[in-house]
Amino acid sequence: xxxxxxxxxxxxxxxxxxxxxxxxxxxxxxxxxxxxxxxxxxxxxxxxxxxxxxxxxxxxxxxxxxxxxxxxxxxxxxxxxxxxxxxxxxxxxxxxxxxxxxxxxxxxxxxxxxxxxxxxxxxxxxxxxxxxx
Amino acid sequence: xxxxxxxxxxxxxxxxxxxxxxxxxxxxxxxxxxxxxxxxxxxxxxxxxxxxxxxxxxxxxxxxxxxxxxxxxxxxxxxxxxxxxxxxxxxxxxxxxxxxxxxxxxxxxxxxxxxxxxxxxxxxxxxxxxxxxxxxxxxxxxxxxxxxxxxxxxxxxxxxxxxxxxxxxxxxxxxxxxxxxxxxxxxxxxxxxxxxxxxxxxxxxxxxxxxxxxxxxxxxxxxxxxxxxxxxxxxxxxxxxxxxxxxxxxxxxxxxxxxxxxxxxxxxxxxxxxxxxxxxxxxxxxxxxxxxxxxxxxxxxxxxxxxxxxx
Ligand SMILES: Nc1nc2c(ncn2[C@@H]2O[C@H](COP(=O)(O)OP(=O)(O)O)[C@@H](O)[C@H]2O)c(=O)[nH]1
Ligand SMILES: [Mg+2]
Numbered sequence: 001x002x003x004x005x006x007x008x009x010x011x012x013x014x015x016x017x018x019x020x021x022x023x024x025x026x027x028x029x030x031x032x033x034x035x036x037x038x039x040x041x042x043x044x045x046x047x048x049x050x051x052x053x054x055x056x057x058x059x060x061x062x063x064x065x066x067x068x069x070x071x072x073x074x075x076x077x078x079x080x081x082x083x084x085x086x087x088x089x090x091x092x093x094x095x096x097x098x099x100x101x102x103x104x105x106x107x108x109x110x111x112x113x114x115x116x117x118x119x120x121x122x123x124x125x126x127x128x129x130x131x132x133x
Numbered sequence: 134x135x136x137x138x139x140x141x142x143x144x145x146x147x148x149x150x151x152x153x154x155x156x157x158x159x160x161x162x163x164x165x166x167x168x169x170x171x172x173x174x175x176x177x178x179x180x181x182x183x184x185x186x187x188x189x190x191x192x193x194x195x196x197x198x199x200x201x202x203x204x205x206x207x208x209x210x211x212x213x214x215x216x217x218x219x220x221x222x223x224x225x226x227x228x229x230x231x232x233x234x235x236x237x238x239x240x241x242x243x244x245x246x247x248x249x250x251x252x253x254x255x256x257x258x259x260x261x262x263x264x265x266x267x268x269x270x271x272x273x274x275x276x277x278x279x280x281x282x283x284x285x286x287x288x289x290x291x292x293x294x295x296x297x298x299x300x301x302x303x304x305x306x307x308x309x310x311x312x313x314x315x316x317x318x319x320x321x322x323x324x325x326x327x328x329x330x331x332x333x334x335x336x337x338x339x340x341x342x343x344x345x346x347x348x349x350x351x352x353x354x355x356x357x358x359x360x361x362x363x364x365x366x367x368x369x370x371x372x373x374x375x376x377x378x379x380x381x382x383x384x385x386x387x388x389x390x391x392x393x394x395x396x397x398x399x400x401x402x403x404x405x406x407x408x409x410x411x412x413x414x415x416x417x418x419x420x421x422x423x424x425x426x427x428x429x430x431x432x433x434x435x436x437x438x439x440x441x442x443x444x
Contacts, residue, residue: 002162003225003250028226033250038233045239049232052246054154082134082151 004128006057009037009046011074014064023061023091026117032057032124043070047077055086056128059120062092072105087128089120138166142173145272150245153272157247160264171264177271181213182378184276185295187283187317192303193327194280195234196361202238204367205276212244213269213277215262217291220250227252231280245269259291260401263394266294283317292320293397296390297381299323299374302341304333318344323377326358329366334358353380414442 008024010017017039024034035053037046050058058078060071071090078086090102091111099110109123134155135141141159144152160167186194195216202212216231227250238244247265251258262279269277281291283300292298300321305328324345326338338358345354357373359366381387418424418441428435 002158002164003252024228028221028228029224031224031226033220033226034228035232035248036228036230038230038236041236045236048239051151052154053248054151054158085134 003031003033004057004124005033005035005053005055006059006124007035007037007046007050007053007055009041009049009058009060009074010039010062011041011043011046011060011070012062012064012066013040014062015039016063019063019092020061023059023117023120027059027121027124030121032121043073043077046074047081047083050078050083050086051081057087057089057124059124060088060090060092062090062094065093067092067094068098068101071102071107075106085129087124089123091115091120136164136166138169138173141166141170145174145268146177148273150242153245153268154247156268157265160268161249161261163261167264171267174267174271178267179270181266181270181274181277183266183294183296184278184374185292185298186278186280186301187292187298187320188301188303188325190282192301193361194282194301195231197301197325197327197359198278198280199235199237200361200364200367201370202235202244202278203364204371206238206241206243208371209243210275211273212238213266213272213274214244214246215249215265215269215277215279216246217249217251217258217262217279217281219282220252225250225252245272245274257401257405259294260398260405262291262294263398294394296387297322297377299325301325301327302337303328304331304337318348321354322381323374324354324356325370326356327361329358330360330362 006027008020008027010020021036024036027034035049035055037049046058046060058074060074062070067090075088078084078088088107089109089111090107094110094112102110108127111120134151136155136159141152141156145156156170158164159170186198188194198214202214205212214235216229218227218229218231220227229248229250231248232246235246238246249262249265266277266279279291279295298320300317300323302324303326324341326334326341328334338356341356345356355373355377357370359370415421415424424438427438
């Protein structure tokens with residue numbers, strides 16, 4: 001059976017990746033194949049990595065506050081590469097009031113600091129489109 | 134994205150990166166269409182040179198690969214990279230992190246990198262790696278680098294996919310040559326002593342050369358010392374490897390390797406088919422438990438069971 005492949009990416013300028021690494025490991029323990037990109041990735045980098053890895057899910061984490069530009073940019077670049085069908089989710093310090101905008105831009109779910117990794121894992125399992133044929 | 138073989142084949146031959154990526158997913162997971170894609174793509178392969186890079190974790194394989202690719206890009210060569218990392222045998226999950234070291238090449242359209250979890254695939258990993266190599270080859274890569282961790286049996290096994298294998302060592306990561314995993318030294322066509330900026334690199338180089346002198350008839354195996362976190366040494370690294378490649382071509386070692394690879398791949402292919410037949414057979418006989426019932430819980434081949442298996 002095909003494994004679910006998840007890119008864990010940190011766009012933006014903040015240099016803390018402890019949270020992202022914890023998420024990467026939790027996803028691995030849930031049986032996913034995780035590609036960790038490292039910190040300070042541009043939306044272009046993330047889209048190329050998702051493309052080459054043929055990822056099912058792109059999970060981005062951001063603390064620096066630039067989510068309203070960076071997250072939608074990744075979605076747009078994915079579409080350009082013919083990857084508009086991939087599941088994109090975001091996490092980090094994101095105000096409630098920004099969430100409707102982000103969802104409208106194609107980020108399927110936002111996980112704020114209080115949320116548990118199980119919520120992310122379940123969300124992925126329920127929403128991923130892993131066309132296996 | 135569409136998975137139909139014709140779409141995938143055309144996409145790969147016309148240079149569509151997203152389609153190459155999907156083709157790789159199909160052969161990696163043995164999805165519908167994999168055999169058709171491979172059968173049609175085979176005739177477009179044979180151009181790429183396949184370099185295996187292996188060694189202990191932390192020796193600097195990914196860092197070396199990145200700097201080497203920078204040098205290859207100066208020659209305007211198109212590069213494929215396959216980075217194989219171990220998956221958890223329990224969950225099948227994996228964190229594949231080699232991309233972090235290769236980030237300078239991410240935006241380069243002439244470099245295509247793919248991570249691969251070893252997944253504990255029984256015997257199938259080298260075959261799958263070969264097939265991914267074939268797709269990249271047909272896509273037009275000139276050099277394909279396969280990075281594997283030199284720890285387990287399956288990892289050294291994949292090195293046989295390569296035309297040539299470089300074993301990377303570094304002080305502090307296998308400076309005790311005697312303790313190095315048996316088998317990892319034997320597969321080397323080239324040795325790289327990495328982290329030449331660290332104390333202990335000279336000693337490692339010396340010990341390695343002595344070991345080679347004592348144990349090998351092929352004294353032509355080069356030992357290249359370098360520092361992978363800088364680019365300075367890589368002109369030399371390139372020319373040493375190039376010399377070795379020319380030698381392999383001249384002595385027809387390359388042709389022999391490729392024939393051996395085909396032999397092994399078709400063997401593995403048959404083995405994995407038989408594995409599928411085994412699963413079906415067990416299902417047909419009512420499952421493992423009812424088979425155990427047949428033998429009164431003992432693990433041996435009764436005449437009855439033998440006949441049922443052959444049927
Ligand atoms: N000092 C020094 N460190 C290096 C060199 N090459 C790699 N490293 C470091 O060694 C660590 C492991 O490198 P990596 O390429 O991931 O090793 P791999 O596990 O063999 O792929 C990293 O922190 C690198 O920065 C080198 O030539 N000199
Ligand atoms: Mg590595």
